[in-house]
Amino acid sequence: MGTYNTIITEIEDGIMTLTINRPDKMNSFTREMMSEMMAAFDESDADDSVKAVIVTGAGDRAFCAGADLSGGGKTFDYAAHGEARDPNSPIREDGSVDFNHPATRDGGGQLVLRIFNSKKPVIGAINGASVGVGTTMQLPMDVRLASTKARFGFVFAKRGIAPDGACSWFLPKIVGISKALEWCFSGKVFGAEEAKDAGLVRSIHEPEDLMPAARALAKEMTAESAPVSVSLTRQMLWLMLGADHPMEAHKFDSQVIWSRGGSADAKEGVTSFLEKRAPDYPCKVSERPHFSPWMDERPYGEK
Secondary structure (H helix, E strand, O other): OOOOOOEEEEEEOOEEEEEEOOHHHOOOEOHHHHHHHHHHHHHHHHOOOOOEEEEEEOOOOEEEOOEOOOOHHHOOOHHHHHHHHOOOOOEOOOOOEOOOOHHHOOHHHHHHHHHHOOOOOEEEEEOOEEEOHHHHOOOOOOEEEEEOOOEEEOOHHHHOOOOOOOHHHHHHHHHOHHHHHHHHHHOOEEEHHHHHHHOOOOEEEOHHHHHHHHHHHHHHHHOOOOHHHHHHHHHHHHHHHHOOOHHHHHHHHHHHHHHHHOOHHHHHHHHHHHOOOOOOOOOOHHHOOOOOOOOOOOHHHOO
């Protein structure tokens, strides 16, 4: 596993635990953290021993308390510090902005898209406060479990900005447009019960029970299923949320089913069932075939 400054990664029993690790700063988000979390998902995708990923925060106060605001009033003034990040400024000579330039991209959105493209199931174990990007980064996770200490807030309007992390695509799909707008307009911070009632989280647990519950769920979702089938199913269901017509899903499904039906995994799945034994699937996620022009696509030629 890689060595990181802002996160910790551990693999045990086929589960990678990614812990956001700035507890003295309430695990607040930085660009370094963005890059390190994306690198950790690259590692999990490439490691066939990893069946699922759990994301949580260090300590008992926060999952991720949003962006690090130590930069003061210019924290979100990307034009003011854009050149420090990229020597090729996105600001043209006439003062207009080239929004196709990589330096204009929302950092939280880059992380969200990387989690969206994960080849392994992703579970959020929300152990404490999560606001701003700390909440939007949870949205592409497949399941979210919350501690009784968890708090959530889409506080962007209260900071004079707007939602990040492709929240406008994810949040209404998860909780419905009215609840999404209510939370984003008000910027209120709310507890785990309201999050569960709206469908943002699956279940609520005492702090000491949160990680055991997340690990049990990860094992339940992956223990007897073919890893490549799980990986493709994740992509199929997420990608088709944005399809214009069920025919798009039918065409995509047909490609995947055709390929999977002739695979060694399908033969093993049927044979092990008939022989009443545990399956031993031979196909590897790291060698997973690609069926869709959208799969694993990263804008701007990002590596």
